[in-house]
Amino acid sequence: MNHFEYGPEGLACEGVPLAKIAAEVGTPVYVYSRATLERHFTVFRDALALAGVVDPLIAYAVKANSNVAVLKVLGDLGAGADTVSEGEIRRALAAGIPGERIVFSGVGKTRREIAFALTTGVAEINVESEPELDLIAQVAAELGVKAKVAFRVNPDVAAGGHAKIATGKSENKFGVSFAEAARLYANASNNSSLEPVGVACHIGSQITDLEPMRAAFTKMRGLVEQLLGEGLSVERLDLGGGLGVPYFNSPEPPSPAAFAAMVGEVTQGLPVTLAFEPGRVIAANAGVLVSEVVHVHERPEGRKFLVIDAAMNDLIRPAMYDAFHDIRPVIQRGGETVYDVVGPVCETGDTFTRDRALPPFTTGDLVAFMSAGAYGAAMASEYNTRPLVPEVLVDGDRYAVIRKRPTYEEILARDLVPDWV
Ligand SMILES: Cc1ncc(COP(=O)(O)O)c(C=O)c1O
């Protein structure tokens, strides 16, 4: 079931034409389908259940799309939250996701963030290095609490995909080395301020091949068995996120069912519960970015630029990772023209695509960037003082603005000019 389909009024999200949202909210605007978010989460959850994974913690990776309304849709279905900052923990809590379903990851958690996480009773703080373990123990001792920690282990497995988002090799900054994990786990078990609850791994994002995951998870299984064999208590194995999604021209990723079957095989009989941190697979294809054509600029040398009102600050994935997003006309039409699609920001990198065959456009036409629900709005900025792009959630025939576009007054009020300037 696809919730972004053409109807009589052009491309629609569920029952709401994107042209209607663009007219009422303005462009650029992110539009998300509640039904798709729910379907992606339940497909992931049901696939795990079918593969025999009992009672997993599915901690949605908040970084993919951190709007509180989106978190609430997922939280209401039982999702937990994988977070990487105090801000993300606060968002998850605001969406009603309880501390016991929150995982706190990240290589540079500060003293303040650790203290905040401990007071909210998160399910596990994923420890990424030995100095961090020491800091967590110190903060927990000061607060008089026992910190539940899991060790994020770097399995030294290459996951393929873009180098900027690979995390599972020992040259990357993430996680403690596989060789150190057992020693650190044992040390933590002897520290009265720490309660080691498990081990975790996450080898990268937009992974389209199950084999590196299988290799990493098999190593993690070995580690759990080793720890249990040493008489240590291990409750949870967190297998991270990273499952890829179809971006139209990309290699077809494994389905959640194939992923879950592989997980079921690798972890069969292991006496621990499993946790997962899926982000993109839940949110990417639940959202689009709608933008309006500002000009069509044709050079005498032949290149045609489609200048639109969205820019790299609104959707940075093409500029940052050379990512491909399918671009569709909101109103279908025939014919084909080859365009470079660019935004108004003064950087050559503000190019969404080059030499893309699209239907012919004129000023005022609307385009939709597909698969933009993950790492779209969440990575947006106000570069060039372009107001942060608004977000809309569609539910059947109705929609709500779930993040409003800031006014220029609000933007300017954040800058404080001291009286000595
Ligand atoms: C620790 C951790 N967990 C989960 C995720 C979510 O990844 P994805 O959106 O690829 O599922 C990431 C980002 O790659 C991450 O760094």
Ligand SMILES: N[C@@H](CCCC[NH3+])C(=O)O
């Ligand atoms: N932001 C990246 C993914 C990074 C994953 C975060 N660990 C993207 O858009 O593809």
